[in-house]
Amino acid sequence: MRYGATILSVTGILLTACATLNPTPPVPISEVVSLSKSGAPSEQVISRIGRTIYAPRGSDFGKLAALGVQPQVLDFIQTRFVNDVELLTRAYVQGESRGGCRDCFPQLLDLANLASGGNGMAAEQTGGRRTGGGRPPGVPTWVPNATSTAFRNAPGLSIDEIARRAATGVPAEQLVAQIRGSRLEGVIAQGVIATGQISFGTRSSVGLPGSRLAQLRTQGVPDPVLDAIQEQYLAQFIEFQRQRFRAGMRV
Numbered sequence: 001m002r003y004g005a006t007i008l009s010v011t012g013i014l015l016t017a018c019a020t021l022n023p024t025p026p027v028p029i030s031e032v033v034s035l036s037k038s039g040a041p042s043e044q045v046i047s048r049i050g051r052t053i054y055a056p057r058g059s060d061f062g063k064l065a066a067l068g069v070q071p072q073v074l075d076f077i078q079t080r081f082v083n084d085v086e087l088l089t090r091a092y093v094q095g096e097s098r099g100g101c102r103d104c105f106p107q108l109l110d111l112a113n114l115a116s117g118g119n120g121m122a123a124e125q126t127g128g129r130r131t132g133g134g135r136p137p138g139v140p141t142w143v144p145n146a147t148s149t150a151f152r153n154a155p156g157l158s159i160d161e162i163a164r165r166a167a168t169g170v171p172a173e174q175l176v177a178q179i180r181g182s183r184l185e186g187v188i189a190q191g192v193i194a195t196g197q198i199s200f201g202t203r204s205s206v207g208l209p210g211s212r213l214a215q216l217r218t219q220g221v222p223d224p225v226l227d228a229i230q231e232q233y234l235a236q237f238i239e240f241q242r243q244r245f246r247a248g249m250r251v
Contacts, residue, residue: 026107027052028119033067042072049076053084055106055140058230061210062217063111074210081106082206085139085234089241092136105138136238142227144180146235148243157182159212162229163219172222179228184208188236204241208233 027049035045054077056064061074084106091097098104108122134145157178165175187207213226 024051024103026103026121028121029054029064029109029111030114030119030121032073033064033069033114033120036068036070036073042070042076045070045073046076049073049080053080053106055081055108056210056230057109057142058213058226058228059217059223060109060111061213062223062226065211065214065217067114071211071214074214075206076210078208078210078213079206082204082234082237085136085238086204086241088136088138089238090245093242093245097137106140108140139234139238143231143234143238146232146239148239151183151236151239154181154183156185158185159187159208159216159229162225163216163221166221166225167219172224175222175225176228179225179232182232184229184232184236187233188240204237204244 032045032049035048056077061078064074064077065071088098088105102125105125108125109120110118110122111120114120133141135141135143162175162179165178166172170178208229213230216229217223217226
């Protein structure tokens with residue numbers, strides 16, 4: 001019975017249409033920082049973000065926190081990003097596309113240019129058709145491609161354990177390698193992938209909040225390690241969603 005697949009396809013088309021119809025120009029992250037520094041409440045900062053979807057690296061959350069961006073705003077930025085990655089994965093599995101509309105995709109950041117008066121946005125924003133590498137179009141190229149087999153066979157590694165290893169002096173390069181060869185625990189329902197018991201909802205939960213990544217930076221976790229955590233988390237999340245939507249198409 002393909003009724004479920006039809007519903008998913010129609011839903012995906014509607015979501016894609018909404019995303020690409022008259023997209024508003026992205027709000028530079030510098031405005032989020034400025035508003036946060038002024039002492040504006042988190043609700044006002046989030047309202048200013050509007051429809052913009054940022055694509056932060058793991059270390060960006062700690063950098064934004066150091067610039068005065070509140071935890072609630074960091075969580076909103078991460079949730080908005082992960083939610084859109086879910087939609088991009090759905091479109092990829094179902095053969096749909098947002099086209100090459102640059103403003104319709106998550107916006108890459110370059111927070112280093114804030115110090116010289118820049119707007120914190122990357123000069124080169126990857127268009128929807130140019131990501132490649134097995135990623136859904138629109139997903140940043142720094143997100144690695146991965147497979148469920150690799151995740152099932154990989155040893156588990158929790159965020160708390162990563163923080164502990166960093167605190168005991170494990171070199172950043174070694175920690176990054178360990179993360180890339182592991183399955184992050186406690187951030188995605190890995191058992192759902194393994195057993196095939198897929199459940200559907202409007203959005204998956206975000207198991208790695210932006211404020212948690214910012215907290216890890218204050219605990220001394222190096223920036224390359226934070227970037228690796230975000231990369232691995234998104235790779236696992238995408239693979240989970242691939243299987244989820246493929247299962248729905250077979251219903």
